[in-house]
Amino acid sequence: MARIVLTKPDIDRALTRIGHEIVESQRGKTGLVFLGIPTRGVFLARRLAEIVESIQPQDIAVGTLDVTMYRDDIQQKSTRATAPTDIPAAGIDGTTVILVDDVLFSGRTVRAALDAITALGRPDTVRFAVLVDRGHRELPIRADFVGKNLPSSVDERVNVCLSEIDDTDEVSIA
């Protein structure tokens, strides 16, 4: 049975808090670029950028970073469809990149994302924001901003729904 762990108001509150934490960590610096990892990280990146802009008015570039071709399990798993990468026209050199994803699990996606960023430019700083951290890291990676720490067992499934594509906002575990 799927158990709901975050409802829409929970998600909204978590994102608002992360927004404040990002503003705090900026210490007045501008030049933020939010890069969402497809699929759901992209929508979270857009929401977070909007929240941060409303807290502290500034121009934030939002893009999409597909990490599929940088994964280390390409030859073990069946072929994953790639997604478009869309980097803001001004590039990411010298910016603060906030990587955004829905779930942090093994950490391998983030590792791939860091490689992908290296191929695209040299940001001053890269930070990582995630809605749900479910544990079970396989690499020495942690998130800078976490919506909810969700202890889980390895064979459980964490399912994130966002209204942009799933017609509801909800995180459940099964």
Place this chain on the structure above:
Amino acid sequence: MKHLISTRDLTREQAISLLDTTADMLEVRGRDVKKLPTLRGKTVANVFFEDSTRTRLSFEAAALALSADVSTFTAAGSSVSKGESLKDTLQTLEAMGADFVVLRHAHSGVAETVANSGWIDAHVINAGDGTHEHPTQALLDTFTMRSRLRGADARGSGLDGIDVTIVGDILHSRVARSNVWLLNTLGARVTLVAPKTLIPADVSAWGVSTALTLDDALESNPDVVMTLRIQKERMTSGFFPSESEYSRFWGMTTQRLARLKDSTIVMHPGPMNRGLEIAGAVADSPQSTVTEQVANGVAARMAVLYTLTGAES
């Protein structure tokens, strides 16, 4: 997907996914760092029993862009001239560590034989077999059509409702065959135009219409005119009286281009015989996609290599 032998084997879903992946690979080609780590540690063997410039270089560029190692084999100057069989040649290459075999051969069906014979375990990609198929050319051609005609909305779409005229030596053309099957799968309407001597006797099962002269075909104002190379090396048995007659009835001339709508694109797989099947001015016009096709070819081959890499599901 383990091998790519024929565009007939592709479902519509697979074909569209390959075109979408091609678009993503093309974006990578525009980055500062053009290399992806995807095939690190893998070896792509280009095995060419027949001459080729662009296909071989294109596969090489694609493999290198995905960080694979490339070894190139050409029949000329190899042990084939000492009588080594196809099977022994391929098993030798695999023993040296080939994970992918990109195969071109003058005989139809060789790629299929190699893929299904159990001789080798490597992925086989057909890079042109006789007059049979050249699937990666069809993928880059359909990708070029889709991005030119659909622009930013291309992703996820087929070629439904697009009118494509293919003119030239259909009889000997593996490019035409691969394109016909793939265009059918993607929902395009295809018209074949050729002298009667250069079209197979019966194409009723191909799902295409035919026209006798290029002017007849252009009446319907197609979205795409694909010209094929007159393969002079195969023009030994008097398929048409003279080159000027061919050009008059089946050549893509400036006058014919002027009659088409501005959005119509003119394609050619190369190498071109300028002035024969395509006028120089047409090949250099903004409506021509000739150089775009070459650039897209590398991305399309990257997409194929990437797609074949995953484990069988």
